[in-house]
Amino acid sequence: MASNRPAPEALYVPNDESAEGPEGPTGFGGYAPQEPWEEWNPTAESIRPVRGRHRVHKKGGGGLARSSTVLGVGVIAAVGAGGIATAQGGKPPVSIAMPDMSAVTDQLPEAKSLPGVGSLISDDDGGAGGADTATVAAAAPLSSAGVTTADAERGTTGAGEALRARIMQQAENQQHQAEDAQRIAAEDAAVKKAAEQAKAQQGKAEAAAKAKAAEEKRKKEEAARKKAEAERLAKLAKSFSLPTSSYTLTSHFGDSGSMWSSGQHTGLDFAAPTGTPLKAVHTGTIKSAGWSGSYGYRTVLELKDGTEIWYCHQSSMSVSVGQKVTTGEVIGRVGATGNVTGPHLHMEVHTSGGANIDPLAWLQGKGLNP
Structure with missing residues (x-):
């Protein structure tokens, strides 16, 4: 939001009987006469948006101030990313232990490499660099931490919306996996049933073939037996005779x-x-x-x-x-x-x-x- 410089405030002066003026002894009902009002003209500097931008003045302890700022932003980013990972994976929240400040300071990444953080720290008090950092801050707010490139391509720019989209995508993937598992199980059951039916039919066919072969074998053996018996009887008939004729x-x-x-x-x-x-x-x-x-x-x-x-x-x-x-x-x-x-x-x-x-x-x- 733009900020305007406030108008100068009039000083209150108790009524003085010795003072003269059109309204009474004080002239303005208890307020002392003021200097003439000057006209206020807004400028670009006075109305420049300052959203997401804080200026840190350099002092003797400037290094510690910057490190503290980076640490705070890093903790925020880590907590946000941990929350997103917890929501995505369904795992319990990860507890974060605050390390010793002096041990962590040297290991933190550059502040400007964090999304929406580079514009928070500036080496000078104004100029072109200040305008650039304000633009970057407006384009990459802190709430976009954890938003991936794929999320941005889908039009999802908020961390909450990105988390929701990922949860929905994960639920959809799980649903698809469950449907695929059911389909595969049904296909396997159908294949198994078809194999069992084919095996049963094959068993019946083999049994029928065996029975047919056994019957054919029996018939052949019976025919052979009868043939052999007929040959034997024919041979015997030559050596035997009926006892009489015309009977x-x-x-x-x-x-x-x-x-x-x-x-x-x-x-x-x-x-x-x-x-x-x-x-x-x-x-x-x-x-x-x-x-x-x-x-x-x-x-x-x-x-x-x-x-x-x-x-x-x-x-x-x-x-x-x-x-x-x-x-x-x-x-x-x-x-x-x-x-x-x-x-x-x-x-x-x-x-x-x-x-x-x-x-x-x-x-x-x-x-x-x-």
């Missing part, structure tokens, strides 16, 4: 009925006309040949493995006990002797241990299909 299967092993003494049929019946030839199913020896009660005329052919083949109800027999016969050789003829209802061959198969088994299954096991 019809009328009763099977295990059939139930009152016509059989045991209640169940114990063989396989080949119905055929009387006199139809009966053939040896395989090479063997005639174990018995003759009458056998309800079986009529019966021939028993024993094979090399001890299996016995019974030919029952024959009309005639062509072999004798102990005779060796070969596959397909005629050993008798179909008849209706014994307990029968018509001409047929009643064939039974007994193992070497004496068990009575199904003749149809046994013939099929030799590659024959009656």
Whole structure:
């Protein structure tokens, strides 16, 4: 602010009865007559702005005065910067210990290097230098301490505004970091889930492939087994023969009925006309040949493995006990002797241990299909 020189103050003089004047004895109601008023004309020097500028007169202790000033400004700047750093970093305030004056004085920076401080100290009392320092002081006030170049470029020139802008920027950066962290976590979770799904699908595909391969292998093995069995049976069929021809299967092993003494049929019946030839199913020896009660005329052919083949109800027999016969050789003829209802061959198969088994299954096991 500009300052104007005050007008001279009138001196008060007590009333004097002996004084004369237009207003009374004193002339001015108690005030003594004054010298004439002089006109006051403001000058550039009298109205020059002095904001942020203090003039320190040189004296014998001028060095100490300047050092004290620099120290005070340095402490202010340090406290301001510490407050800004505390607000930015969220750290607790930093306590400042005042060092010994004599030890700190020599380590302080030049006063003119501090923002807004150079104009506070002047080597002379006026002149062009004084005008320059006043301009600098006005351009760089002390409140701009802690304002960076980036703040100034953004139009932020106040320390408080700069602090607010930095806090807002830091909060925005933290928000962005949190959003980035969430995004990255979501992406990682999606990638992990996709990998797990792909692994599960791959596992299913591998399991399906293994199952398919196992099934194909089983089928191949089954086909190979059947092929081998067919070859074996074909080979056996060449050495085995059906007991007769031009027949019809009328009763099977295990059939139930009152016509059989045991209640169940114990063989396989080949119905055929009387006199139809009966053939040896395989090479063997005639174990018995003759009458056998309800079986009529019966021939028993024993094979090399001890299996016995019974030919029952024959009309005639062509072999004798102990005779060796070969596959397909005629050993008798179909008849209706014994307990029968018509001409047929009643064939039974007994193992070497004496068990009575199904003749149809046994013939099929030799590659024959009656």
